[in-house]
Amino acid sequence: MGSRRQFIKTVSASGAGLVAASAMGVMQEASAHPTSVWGGDIYSGPHEMVKNSKILSIKNPDGTETLGVVTPKGVIDVRAVAKKMKISAPLTLDQLLQEGNAAGFNKVVASADKSGVPYLDESKITYGRLFKNPGKIICVGLNYRQHADEVGMARPAVPPLFNKYNNSLAAHNCVLEIPPPEISYKLDYETELLIVVGKRMRNVPEAEALNYVAGYCTSNDFSSRDLQLELPSGQWMIGKTLDQYAPIGPYFVTSDLVGDPNNLKIQTWVNGEMRQNSNTSDFIHNTQHMLSYISKYWALEPGDIVFTGTPQGVILGMPKDKQVWLKKGDKVVSYVEKLGELKFTLG
Known part of the structure; x- marks a missing residue:
């Protein structure tokens, strides 16, 4: 028994030595050639938000x-x-x-x-995705007064939150490959202002919230209404985050060039017909309130993005006999003032 214990101790000690030596070698190699997760040298300077771009x-x-x-x-x-x-x-x-x-x-x-x-x-230029790997994609639902009224829902006392995932991110001018009809066919547009966080914010008061915004984009919270509302228990996440269900673009515009995010024209066209025509002044919860509210529950980090809700004019808000859901070949244009027209085609 004694020799067996000695053997185990010897093997353990030598194994630990090998692991330590190996780890030291890796550390030395890493310190000799530090690279960031993006490739290239690690950036060690001050964290600053880009401006005027x-x-x-x-x-x-x-x-x-x-x-x-x-x-x-x-x-x-x-x-x-x-x-x-x-x-x-x-x-x-x-x-x-x-x-x-x-x-x-x-x-x-x-x-x-x-x-x-x-x-x-x-x-x-062939446009790429503005965002490929944000830390968080947060969405605020039912955030325009007239939209809440058109779908017959009470205006929420606090911002209703849900999420999308990185698989849903898509580029300007993309072909959005829709699911087969047996999966979903009640397809709807939702043009939205997208907030882009520029520095870490946690428990930030409303009066300071805009200081943490790097900029804004035009976006579309593309939605499957049958998955969102007709599956058992209401599956907002499923209805909102299929592949390519978050087209964003064509531009990221820094906050200093945008000014007041709570007074921007917002519109949608489908095959050249205007469907949505509103202004972010119709927000139930304005930009400052949304960010402050979210930051009470978890930290927002640089590069996180926040969808802010859509105005009236969605297909869901139409009388049932006038609801013609989007289909393959339809061309959607989303516009937010100062941020450009986001275009995509359903494939």
């Missing part, structure tokens, strides 16, 4: 999705300029927001002219 995502021939900056001269290809000028800069909007390397981003923009890299013609 209109940003899009470029779908490159190699399949990557990288930053473009809209300027009067054309679109700056951030990846190409950063590489040419040897600037350590964020290459995606997720990275820019989450790392906070606004200085590197600004350096690329300032270097665009002297880099010699051609400006891109936006009309020839």
Whole structure:
């Protein structure tokens, strides 16, 4: 028995030594070549929110999705300029927001002219997803007075919250592949203002909430009403988060360029026919209240995104004999003032 215990101790000690030595080697290798999860050097500077910028995502021939900056001269290809000028800069909007390397981003923009890299013609760009991996996708339901009235529901005392997942994220000009009819056929549009969080906020009072916003986008909380409302117990999450059910774009616009988010025109067209025409001034819970309320329950982190509800004019709010659900081939245009037209086709 004694020799057996000694054998176990010896093996355990040698195994621990091997693990420690291996871990030390990994640590030394990592410290010798520190890289971020995005690739490239780890950014260790101050976390700053980008300002005075209109940003899009470029779908490159190699399949990557990288930053473009809209300027009067054309679109700056951030990846190409950063590489040419040897600037350590964020290459995606997720990275820019989450790392906070606004200085590197600004350096690329300032270097665009002297880099010699051609400006891109936006009309020839294939758009990528603005967001690929946000930490959280939070949605506020039933947040316009006239929309609550049209669907016959009481105006909620607090913002009703639900979620989407990253699988639902889709790009401007995408073909949104709808589910087969045996899964869902009551397909509906919901044009919405999207809030993009720029710095960590927890228990933030309403008076300070807008200071934490990096910017805004046009978005569509695409919905399957049969899954959302007709499955047992009401399955909002299922009805809202199938693949590609969150088109966003074409731009991320910084908050300083947008101004008051609670006074923006918001509209939807389907096959050229206007369906929604409202203003965010009809919010039940304004932008400050939504963010402050959410931050009471968990922290909002840089790069998190918040859908803010849709106005009246959805198919669900029409009389049942006039409800013609969206179908393959339909073209949807979502518009929010100062943020551009988000377009997608159902496939």
